[in-house]
Amino acid sequence: MFMSLCRPPGRNADPQSPADPTAVLDEVLASIGTSAPNTAVALADMLRAPVARSAVDALVLEAMQGDEPLAAVVASRTLDTLAAHRMLAYATTEDAGEALFRLMPVAAGPAISGAEADPDTVYRLSRFAQVRMDDDGISPGRLPAEGGLILESPLSRFRCHIATDARSTTAMRSLALLGSGAGLDAFHRARITEEECKPILAMLLAAGLICPLDAEGLSAEDRDPVLRQWSVHDLVMHVRARLGRHDQPIGGDFRFKNIVDPVPAIRPEPEHTARVPLPVPDEAAMAATDPSLSQVIAARASVRPQLRRHLTLQELGTFLWRTARITRSFESEAGDFTARPYPSGGGSYEQDVWVTAREVAGLPPGFYFYAATTHELLQVRPWNAECEAMIGQASTAMAGTTVPDAVLTLGSRFQRVSWKYSGMAYATQLKNAGAIYMAFYLAATAMGLSPCGLGLGSIEVFARLTGCRMEREGSVGEFALSGPPA
Ligand SMILES: Cc1cc2nc3c(=O)[nH]c(=O)nc-3n(C[C@H](O)[C@H](O)[C@H](O)COP(=O)(O)O)c2cc1C
Numbered sequence: 001m002f003m004s005l006c007r008p009p010g011r012n013a014d015p016q017s018p019a020d021p022t023a024v025l026d027e028v029l030a031s032i033g034t035s036a037p038n039t040a041v042a043l044a045d046m047l048r049a050p051v052a053r054s055a056v057d058a059l060v061l062e063a064m065q066g067d068e069p070l071a072a073v074v075a076s077r078t079l080d081t082l083a084a085h086r087m088l089a090y091a092t093t094e095d096a097g098e099a100l101f102r103l104m105p106v107a108a109g110p111a112i113s114g115a116e117a118d119p120d121t122v123y124r125l126s127r128f129a130q131v132r133m134d135d136d137g138i139s140p141g142r143l144p145a146e147g148g149l150i151l152e153s154p155l156s157r158f159r160c161h162i163a164t165d166a167r168s169t170t171a172m173r174s175l176a177l178l179g180s181g182a183g184l185d186a187f188h189r190a191r192i193t194e195e196e197c198k199p200i201l202a203m204l205l206a207a208g209l210i211c212p213l214d215a216e217g218l219s220a221e222d223r224d225p226v227l228r229q230w231s232v233h234d235l236v237m238h239v240r241a242r243l244g245r246h247d248q249p250i251g252g253d254f255r256f257k258n259i260v261d262p263v264p265a266i267r268p269e270p271e272h273t274a275r276v277p278l279p280v281p282d283e284a285a286m287a288a289t290d291p292s293l294s295q296v297i298a299a300r301a302s303v304r305p306q307l308r309r310h311l312t313l314q315e316l317g318t319f320l321w322r323t324a325r326i327t328r329s330f331e332s333e334a335g336d337f338t339a340r341p342y343p344s345g346g347g348s349y350e351q352d353v354w355v356t357a358r359e360v361a362g363l364p365p366g367f368y369f370y371a372a373t374t375h376e377l378l379q380v381r382p383w384n385a386e387c388e389a390m391i392g393q394a395s396t397a398m399a400g401t402t403v404p405d406a407v408l409t410l411g412s413r414f415q416r417v418s419w420k421y422s423g424m425a426y427a428t429q430l431k432n433a434g435a436i437y438m439a440f441y442l443a444a445t446a447m448g449l450s451p452c453g454l455g456l457g458s459i460e461v462f463a464r465l466t467g468c469r470m471e472r473e474g475s476v477g478e479f480a481l482s483g484p485p486a
Helices: 021-035 037-046 053-065 071-084 168-180 184-189 194-206 232-240 283-289 293-299 313-324 385-397 425-446 459-466
Strands: 002-005 088-091 101-105 123-125 130-133 149-152 158-162 210-212 274-277 328-332 335-339 351-357 366-371 376-382 406-413 450-454 473-482
Touching: 002 021, 002 053, 021 037, 021 071, 037 053, 037 071, 053 071, 071 088, 088 194, 101 194, 123 168, 123 194, 158 168, 168 184, 168 194, 184 194, 194 210, 293 425, 313 351, 313 425, 351 385, 351 425, 351 459, 351 473, 366 385, 376 459, 385 406, 385 459, 385 473, 406 425, 406 459, 425 450, 425 473, 459 473
Parallel strands: none
Antiparallel strands: 002 088, 088 101, 101 158, 123 210, 130 149, 149 158, 274 376, 328 335, 351 366, 351 406, 366 376, 406 473, 450 473
């Protein structure tokens, strides 16, 4: 395994942090090198070009056996400082351009050493490792900065670039072998030489992209009660939507400004067959009769009643007025916006409320869009099998305890958020859905209705009811609402 200095890769580098690895190397050696001066001089020299990790280790060993007992301290501090600045890259060969695999540091961490692969051990890809196209730098009309294939894991501080030329046959064969578990003998049978295979295993192991298996064919990862409970997609999203463990763009960078038109603040009305004006509640009367905030918070609960009076159109209207209406719309330099009763990340307000009404007194059963500006329900579908499925899935989510009078589905216009935010767009929408849930709970509790947040709903059913392309507008949350319990 060879290592070399690199500039911190990626596009979320802290502008305050240093970018020149040679300067960092010289600085660290100037500050600690006096405790092992010959080692420091040799290291400064060695690290200016790709060097085998074993050569550095040999240098340190020799110095310690000679007259520089602190050589190991100087070397490890130097390498760890470089690694802390994401300035150490690794490759399976001296010439990184020739390498089957290259590691680029995506997150700060200690320097890695390439322990030799054990000939009697079987290694397997980490369950969290995934191969995909490197989409760094992709935006409409532009090709990827580097392209090619990468192997990555939310648990690894490295992104592994896979050779894409003629050598990719060996690289992909190695990954295929590691996908089901392989030792040196399996590589040998696949005609991958030991010379090629050993640095691959050492490097991928050090990067946490493969794991050794025990006699029962399990890795430490498989046995770890913490990791066992993470699904791959959940951990990928968690790591990618937060700061610290990746080098990709994240935050409100308006990445599609001047490239794609933004999604408007107010959703155009869907095709509909009827408009149902909702009564506007008397705010003064509500304020006079509402329970206090302390009482509402104390009383808030999920209510799944079997025996109840059904919801009325008047109640549904008041509920939507309190929670989901558009109170104001305005323009700013960043685009057009609305204000609504609940908070929303970036003021995006990307979600609309769609109502599947089963038993709402005064409202024909069917599927409705809540027009939040005009405070109306627009009938998009009369009652049909998809409405039945929506209600049925809500009932199943509540373990069949109740069949709700209505299900409120939060339909998100995803690109309203992803136009502005890199990395955290979907996570923000789920948080926004949580804010809406709480507004729903509080209003329903204050009104004596039966609210229950739901954890699952079908994007297919929603797509069939709305006729929307699911990548453009999809359901991100459902909420069951019924009349007061008996
Ligand atoms: C995001 C979210 C998803 C939920 N999903 C379900 C669900 O699918 N089925 C259900 O019966 N309750 C669901 N609930 C309600 C919780 O079970 C309930 O809030 C929790 O048990 C605490 O009880 P309480 O709301 O009565 O205080 C959900 C609540 C939230 C906030």
